[in-house]
Amino acid sequence: MASHDVRDMLNLPSEGGGSRPTKKQKTSIARQNLKGLAREVQNLGGDNPIAIVPEISSFKRRRFGSRKPAARWEMRPFRNSARGDESLILRHWRRKTDVQQPAAPQPEQQQNGESNEDKMDADNGEPKPDELEDSSFAKFNVKVDVPQYSEDQYNSTLANNDWTKDETDYLMEVVRDYDLRWPIIWDRYEYQAKDGDASTDSSTAVVPARKNRTLEDLKARYYEVAAKMMAVQRPVQYMNQAEFSLHEIMVNFKPEDETRRKKFAEAQMGRSKEEAREEESLLLEVRRILARTEKFNQERRELYSRLDYPTTETTQDLSTFKTSNGLHTLLQNLMTADKSKKRKPLMGTDGQSTPVTAGPSAQPGSTPLVEQRRESIAASASGNGHGHGRHDSTASATDARPEKPTKKGAQAPERKKLSEQEELTYGVSTHDRLPSGPTFRYDRINKILTTKSNAQHARITNTLNELDVPARLTMPTKAVVDQMEHLLVNIQTLLDLKKLSDKFDAEIKLEKAKKAEKDKAAGIVPQPAAAEPATKGGTNGETAKENGAANKDAKKAGGDATSSSAATTEKPAAGEGVNGEKEAPTKGDEKASTEKPTDDSTGADDKAAAKEAKDDTNGVKQETGTGEEKEERPSSSGGQKRSASVLSSVSDKSAKRQKKQ
C-alpha cells in the first residue's frame, strides 16, 4: 500500500496535483519490470523508491546476445558401400559443416541425390559416389568365404555317391546365404532333387521326395568339400600352422560322434526331476572328492619330501645309519622334523595316508635290506644291533599295512567282521586311539627305556642281559613286543623291590654295627646280639611295612618312587644324627681319599666297585659308613642328587651280584 493511497483514503491533500500523475507514471513504468516479491518490496517504499531493488536485470538481453548462432542441421544423403547395389541413397540428419556451405556444387549434389532417390530407376541421374558420404557402418559387413570349385575340380576330387554336384552347389549357396550358421542352414535346407530347374524357392513349390539331411550330414559334406579344396589350393605340407589345424579339424569331423553326442545331450535334457537332483548331488560329490584328492595329493607330496630328506642323506653316506644308534638318531631326526614342520593333523585322511606313509618307508628299505643285513651280520660285531634295527623297521612296515583295513573298517562298518582267529592270522588289531603318523612298534619298548634315567636304563639292560634277553628285539612282532613290555614292567618292579630289600639289609647291618660298637664301648661281650636283632627285627618289620606302603604309593605316582623312598630313609639318618656326624668325617675322609664322590651314575658304579674292593677289608663298618654318608647327603643337596645316590646304592648290590656270578 502506497502512501498516496492512504492520503486518498483519509482525504488528505496530496503533494500537488500536478506532480502526482507524473509520479504515478514513473512508478508504473518502474513497476513494469518488477514481479513478485520485488514488487512488494518496492511498494513498501511508496513514493520514495527503495534502492535495494535491482535496477536492471540483464539476463534477458544476454540470452540472445552472447550465444552462438544455432547449429545447423541438414538431411544429408549418404550411401552404404556394404550394399550389393549402390543405388539406395538414404538421408539422415547431420550437422552442417562449414566446408560444404560455401561450395557451389553442394545443392547440385543434393539434387542429384534426391533425384536419384525419387526415381531410382533413372540411372542417368549418376550420383557422384565420391561426394556422397559412405555410411560408417559399412565396415561391419563381413562375409564368409565359401569354398569355390570348378566343374573339373568337382569331378576329380569332390565326387561323392551320396551327393550330387547340384546338391553340393545348393549346400554351398545356403551356407553362404546363412553365414555358416548351421542351425539355420539345417532349418532352411530344402533341396529338391533336380527336376528340370527347381528353384530354391521351395515354400510354394511341391516337394518331390526330398532327402532328409541331418545337420551332421550337411556339416560333414561341407567340411569334406572345404578341406579338399583347401588341400587342392595348397598341399597339406605347405600349409601354415593355422591352416593346417583348420584342415585337420575339418578332416577329422566325425558325424557319427556328433550324432552320438547329440543323443546324449537330448537324453540329458529329458531327465526327470529326481534324476536331475541325483546327478546334481553326484556332481557335488565328485567335486568334493576331487577337492579332497587334491588336498590329499598335496599332503602326500609333503610327506614324500619329508621322507625323502634323510634318504637323500643315506644315499651319500649310508654307514651313519648302519648302527642301531644311527637308526635311532635318524628316527629322532624324523620325529623332530615332524614336530617342527607343524603340519596339519592327518586324522581326517588317516585312512588313506597311513598305508601311503607305510609304503614309501617300506619300499626303499625292504628289498635291498636283506643283503644289507647279511653283509652287516657278516662284517661287524655291532651288526647284531643293526640287524635288529632293520628288522624292526621292516616288521613294522609290513605290519603297518594290515592296520589299514581296521581303520577302513572303522570308517565303513559294513565291512565283514573278522573272527578272533582271523584277526590273529591277519594281524588285525583294533585301537581306541592311535598316535598320528606311522610309528615303529619298537618305539614302545624304546619309550619305556628312554623315559628312565640312564642308571636305571643300565640296570634294566643288565637284568635283561642276566636273563639272556637281547635289549634289541630281533623280531618285534606284536606278541613279542607285548611280552617284552610286560617283561620290562616286571623288571622294573623287581628292581624296585630289590632296592628296598637292599636298603633294609643296609639298615639292619647298620643297626647291628651300632649295637656291636655300643657293646664294645660298654665292654659287653657281644652275646645278646642274638636278642638284639630280634627286637630290631620287630621294629624293622614295622618300618618295612611302612616303607612298603610308601613304595606302593610311590609306584602309583610314577617316577617319584625314588624320592619318597629317600624320604623314608631320612628318618633313621635324623635319628642317628649324632652318631652319623661323628662317623662321617672319618669315613668320609677315607672315601674322599680313594675317589671323589660324583653324581653321575658311572661314578656311582665305579664307587660301588671300589667299595666292593674295600668290602673285604673294612667289612660291615665300611658298608654302614657309606650308607650313612649317602643318607646324610640328601638332606643338604637337591632331590636329583638324592635319587642318584639311592640308585647308586642299589647299583652297588647289582654290581655285587654280578661279581658273585
Added chain:
Amino acid sequence: MAQPLTTASVPTDIYGGDEVSALVLDAGYCQTRAGFAGEDVPKSVLPSFYGAIKDTNAASGSRNVFGDDFIYARPDFEVKNYMSRTESVVEDWDTAVQMWEAMLLDRLQPERRQTQPSKNGLNDGADGEGDVSMEDAAVSAENAENAEKPLAESPLLMTEAPWNQGKAREKAIEIAMENWGCPAFWLSRTPVCAAFAAGKASALVVDVGGANTSVTAVHDGMILKRSIQKSHVGGIWLSNQIRSMFDSSDPKIEVRPSYMIESKVPVDAGAPSQAILRKLNFDLHPSYRAYEDERLLTEYKESVVEVWRGPGRYSNPGNEDLVKTQPGRIFEMPDGSNQMWREQRFRVSEGMWDETAQLPTTSEEERITKAQTVPELIRACLNAVDVDLRPNLLGNIVVTGGTSLLNGFNDRLNNELMTMYPGMRVKLHAAGLTTERRFGAWIGGSILASLGTFHQMWISKKEYDENGAGIVEKRCK
C-alpha cells in the same frame, strides 16, 4: 522425427543407431501399429477392426472408416477385420492398403495435407540463400510425384507373422513400392522383432497375442522355420472362455456393452441389473455388438482374470479351496450389476495350460487340444530345433504379446518350464512395461530400422525394379 541435437557429436554412434526416418508398420489381428523408427512406442495404434458404412444412395458402394472414434452405433454399419482370425495375416488386401494409408499417411504425416513445412513460411528466414533454393527445387520435384508416391522419403519396415506365405509377402512389397513409392522396404518376422525388443538375437519367443499364440525359436536374428508353433489360445479364445463361464453361472450373466445402456442405478453385489436400456431406432449389425462385447470382455480380462501361478495345476486338490479364501475382485458391468470373482477368474485361464480344465465352448473350433496348450507349444518348438541350441533358448525366453499381461502368467510359465525341464536354466524375459509387452514386435522393428548396420539390408526400390516382387523371398529370409 529426429530432433536436432545440441551436442556437437552425434550420440547415436555409440548405440549403432543411424536414423533415416523410416516408418514401421506392425499389423495384427486385434491391432495395427504404426510409427516412426527410433521411437519407443508406436505413434498410431488402431484396432484392426474397421467400420464399413453402406451408402444408402449408391447401390453397392460402401465407405470404410478406421479407428475407434469412428466405430460407434450407427445404421448400415458393419464392423469388419482385414486380417485373418486364424492366421493373423492379411486377408483383405484392398482394405489393408486403405487402413495402412490411413495410418502411415494421414495419422503419421498429417502435414502432407497441409502445406509443406518448407513452404508454410515457418522455416523461412535466416537460412543460407543457396539452401532455400535447393529446398524449393526439391520440394517442387517432390510435389510432382506426391500424388502417386506419398512415402517417397521414408523407408518402410513391415512385420509379418512367421508363417506368412510367399504370395502375401510379395503383395506387401508391391504395395510399398508401387503404391507408396518407398525408397526401401523390409519385411521382418514378429518373433525376430520381439527378440530384438528384448535385446536378444537368439531367443525363444512366446508371443501370446489377441488371436493367436505362437512360439518360435530365433537364432542369430533369424527364425527357425521348423520350430514355429501356433495355437489359437489367445485373447479371443480367453474371451470365449469367459463367455462360457458367464453363460454357465447360476444367474446367467448378460454381457451388455455400454452402448446399450441408457442409464443405470447402483445395485448390490449379485443383484440383477436395474439399468434402463437404450432403444435404437435402427437395425444394428451384429458385428458391432460382437465388437463391443469383445471390448467389454477385454476390460474384464484386464481387471479380473488371473492365472494360477502354480506350482502344479489349478485343478490339483486344495488349490481352489485356497483361492476361495483369498480376497476376490469386484467387477461392475456397464449395466450396473456387479459381483465378486474369486475362483472363477482362475478357472477361465487354466485352459491355456491344462486342456482338461478348459470350459465347454460353443464351437468345436474353439476347443484346444493338449498340443495347443502353452507348455506343449514350447516343448514342440524346442524339439524341432537342434539339441545344441536348446539350453540357450531356454535361458532366453522372451514373453511378449498383450495377453501375456494376465496376472501371474509369467510365474505359471516359469513353473511349468521348470517342471518340464528340470536341471536346465530357465529364464524368462518379459518387459515390465505394458506398452513394451503389447507392442513388442513394433518396438523391435523400430530398433531394427534405426540401426546403422541395417542400411545394407533394405531392399531398395532399384532392386525391386530389377528383380520384381520375388526379391522379398530371397532377401527377407
